[in-house]
Amino acid sequence: MGPLEERMILSGMHTVADIFCCCCGDNVGWKYESEHEKDQKYKEDKFVLER
Template structure:
C-alpha cells in the first residue's frame, strides 16, 4: 500500500485553521505592514471584509481584509481591483502576512 503524501499547508498562527496550500503561492516577494508576505492564487477558511480603496506600495488598489473564519484574526488582504494595467495580475488573489501564518504538514 502506497503512502499518501499530505499537501503542505499554511495555517492561521492563532488557531491553526488551514488557510492556504503551499502550491497556491504566486509570489513570496510581497511586502506588508509588518514584513514579508506571500501572494496566493487561492485561500480557504477566510472571511473577506468590506472593499475599500487603499494606496499600497504599488499604487491604488481596491482591497478587502481577509480574516480567519475560525478565530477572526486578520491575516492579510484580497485584491479586488487594480487601477494600473501592470498590477491587474493581482486581482482576485490574496496576500497573507508571513508572521500571521504557520507551516502545517511539512
C-alpha cells in the same frame, strides 16, 4: 472577507478586502479585488497572507 476599500500600497492604489481567520476572527491579510493600473492587473483576485 471584509468590505471593499481603496488602499494605498507600495505599488499604488488598489481596491482590496481584508480577509479574516474563520476560527479566531483575526485579520490575516487581504484580497486584491480590482486594480487601477494596467500593469497591476495580474494581482486581481489574488490573496496576500501576512505573517
